[in-house]
Amino acid sequence: MNEEKEVEEQSKPLVLEKLEANHADTLLAQDESRGTVVVVVRKEQAYAVLEYLKTDPELAYTYLVDVTAVDNSQMESELIQFDYARFMVIYQLYSYQGQCRVRVKVPVHENDLSISSVTGLWRAANWLERETYDMFGIHFEGHPDLRRILMPDDFEGHPLRKDYPLQGRGERERFNFDKQNV
Amino acid sequence: MQSGLERATGEKMVLSFGPQHPATHGTLRIVLELDGESILKATPHAGYLHTGFEKLGEHLDYNQYIVVTDRMNYLSPLSNNFGYVLAVEQLLGIEVPKRCQYIRILMAELSRMADHLLWLGTAALDLGAFSVFLYSFREREKLYSIFEKTTGARLTTSYTRVGGVLRDLYQGCEEDIRQFITNFPKALKETHTLLTRNRIWMDRTKGVGPISGDDAIDYGLTGPCLRATGVAHDLRKAEPYSSYDEVTFDVPVGTNGDAYDRYLVRMEEMIQSCGIITQVLDNMPDGPVNLEDNKIMLPNKSDAYGHIEGLIHHFKVIMDGHGVEVPKGDHYCATESPNGELGFYIVSDGSGTGYRIRIRPPSFLHFQALPHMLEGGMVSDTVAVLGSLNVIAGELDR
Numbered sequence A: 001m002n003e004e005k006e007v008e009e010q011s012k013p014l015v016l017e018k019l020e021a022n023h024a025d026t027l028l029a030q031d032e033s034r035g036t037v038v039v040v041v042r043k044e045q046a047y048a049v050l051e052y053l054k055t056d057p058e059l060a061y062t063y064l065v066d067v068t069a070v071d072n073s074q075m076e077s078e079l080i081q082f083d084y085a086r087f088m089v090i091y092q093l094y095s096y097q098g099q100c101r102v103r104v105k106v107p108v109h110e111n112d113l114s115i116s117s118v119t120g121l122w123r124a125a126n127w128l129e130r131e132t133y134d135m136f137g138i139h140f141e142g143h144p145d146l147r148r149i150l151m152p153d154d155f156e157g158h159p160l161r162k163d164y165p166l167q168g169r170g171e172r173e174r175f176n177f178d179k180q181n182v
Numbered sequence B: 001m002q003s004g005l006e007r008a009t010g011e012k013m014v015l016s017f018g019p020q021h022p023a024t025h026g027t028l029r030i031v032l033e034l035d036g037e038s039i040l041k042a043t044p045h046a047g048y049l050h051t052g053f054e055k056l057g058e059h060l061d062y063n064q065y066i067v068v069t070d071r072m073n074y075l076s077p078l079s080n081n082f083g084y085v086l087a088v089e090q091l092l093g094i095e096v097p098k099r100c101q102y103i104r105i106l107m108a109e110l111s112r113m114a115d116h117l118l119w120l121g122t123a124a125l126d127l128g129a130f131s132v133f134l135y136s137f138r139e140r141e142k143l144y145s146i147f148e149k150t151t152g153a154r155l156t157t158s159y160t161r162v163g164g165v166l167r168d169l170y171q172g173c174e175e176d177i178r179q180f181i182t183n184f185p186k187a188l189k190e191t192h193t194l195l196t197r198n199r200i201w202m203d204r205t206k207g208v209g210p211i212s213g214d215d216a217i218d219y220g221l222t223g224p225c226l227r228a229t230g231v232a233h234d235l236r237k238a239e240p241y242s243s244y245d246e247v248t249f250d251v252p253v254g255t256n257g258d259a260y261d262r263y264l265v266r267m268e269e270m271i272q273s274c275g276i277i278t279q280v281l282d283n284m285p286d287g288p289v290n291l292e293d294n295k296i297m298l299p300n301k302s303d304a305y306g307h308i309e310g311l312i313h314h315f316k317v318i319m320d321g322h323g324v325e326v327p328k329g330d331h332y333c334a335t336e337s338p339n340g341e342l343g344f345y346i347v348s349d350g351s352g353t354g355y356r357i358r359i360r361p362p363s364f365l366h367f368q369a370l371p372h373m374l375e376g377g378m379v380s381d382t383v384a385v386l387g388s389l390n391v392i393a394g395e396l397d398r
Helices: A002-026 A043-055 A076-081 A125-136 B065-070 B077-092 B098-126 B130-151 B173-195 B199-205 B213-218 B223-227 B259-282 B301-306 B308-318 B362-368 B370-374 B381-389 B393-397
Strands: A027-033 A036-041 A063-071 A087-095 A100-108 A114-116 A139-141 B013-017 B029-035 B038-045 B329-337 B340-348 B354-360
Touching: A002 A027, A002 A036, A002 A043, A002 A100, A027 B329, A036 A043, A043 A087, A043 A100, A043 A114, A063 A125, A063 B329, A063 B340, A063 B354, A087 B340, A125 A139, A125 B362, B029 B370, B029 B381, B038 B370, B038 B381, B065 B077, B077 B098, B077 B329, B077 B340, B098 B130, B098 B173, B098 B259, B098 B381, B130 B173, B173 B259, B199 B259, B199 B381, B213 B223, B223 B259, B223 B340, B259 B381, B301 B308, B340 B362, B362 B370, B362 B381, B362 B393, B370 B381
Parallel strands: A036 A100, A114 A139
Antiparallel strands: A027 A036, A063 A087, A087 A100, B013 B029, B029 B038, B329 B340, B340 B354
16 A cells, blocks of 8 residues: 555656646646646646657657647636636647656637647647647647648638537538539 | 659659549548659648547537447447547446456457458558458458447447447357457468568568658657557557456567568567457456446346336436436547557546547548658559558548
């Protein structure tokens, strides 16, 4: 029992302790849920924190598993907790060295949808950020090629936002086959 | 030997490969900028099969969504079913009975073999080896018969449930599987004799589309494509889920990260899967299959029709707003699907429907890395490299 506790105490700080020592002012919240460390980071310093997580030799989160977002506009508790930021951009990282995961969440307000791109840190981020832009309209500053990826280029709206309906937005009426030689 | 770029003369031609090219096996497109036969630039385009699976996850309840997971990687739907319900169960904080875990491993490994067999057949067919296609589809057909008998469907299996599986293994299933895996190594050897030391196959795949281990990690490659570069990473070993810590198997790795190594890694993975299946069948525990919690798991059909309690439980689970209620929170769960890391990130608001379901598909990141492997090569390599990555459009676009 004691041993287990010690192991937990050792493994928990490794990411969190280092972040607290170096980036304490940027952490809005931290948690450990089901074996994964979850940190919520201020948007302005998000790039610095992610860069630190990747480049620090002891942490070495060299594998960017996923970039995505959640529209929290119907999730009251999350809105209240993070100053009514509508979107939460989520980075999943994995360290081959430590064989552990960390989830970095960054609140993004609707009136300023820009956030620094991490394509310079991981090449995997390119398409993942494009998809997040496509689905949520989050603008990744410094992205080399921020275009839609799954939806057509002339598509309007961002389908995974909560105010986008599952069906019936009148897209079908807007096909103008008679005007073009298709 | 001159590389493709050194032979370049400066005249460019743009070739659109796909979206309906026979070698894309699905709708995806690559725009190739060519100088003669050399590829100067490759730009992959995705989205032709975008179906809005993630949006559907916000409107279907947790058990209904299993049907959608069939259609992601349609070569191995059982692996997707498994990965998805595992994520929901971990979010619920429940663990299914041992027998169920073993059945799920059994099915996941069989579907890994089915996936690799289809990959093998089509990848070889693209490069002109027609017999291999027939041989591998012959074996795959046997697997699909087992799937059909177990789940009732060949492709849209929907076998798992939150808290269990659709039904226990059928009578005689063990014999069928044992017979299959006894004959399988011999059948695979036929393919080895046809391909592994085949001059044409080696010329077409050896040194074609190489990627280094560091680049592969940077691009987020997983599964056989990552292991072909020499990185011995397998989620079944690194983060043993279900009961994978109770079986022993080797993680095959390559050295060069080229199309030939990807082929060898997949071939060996099928043999390792055979070993896992034997162990699972030998140690298959008795006892209940499904979780005995009527708030989560649907009752047997005979109970639902024959007993009033069963009927009530059935209604409670099925009715909107009464079904499986997942506690508030979020969770990311990754499983080693045949193609690589298949992750489900589920955000729950405490209701019976997911607030957000994100699928992290391996093919999406593999397809992104394609230009890195193609550029500087020859146009005929496109088919070989694309084939070796096994990009599945349903999973790529979701």
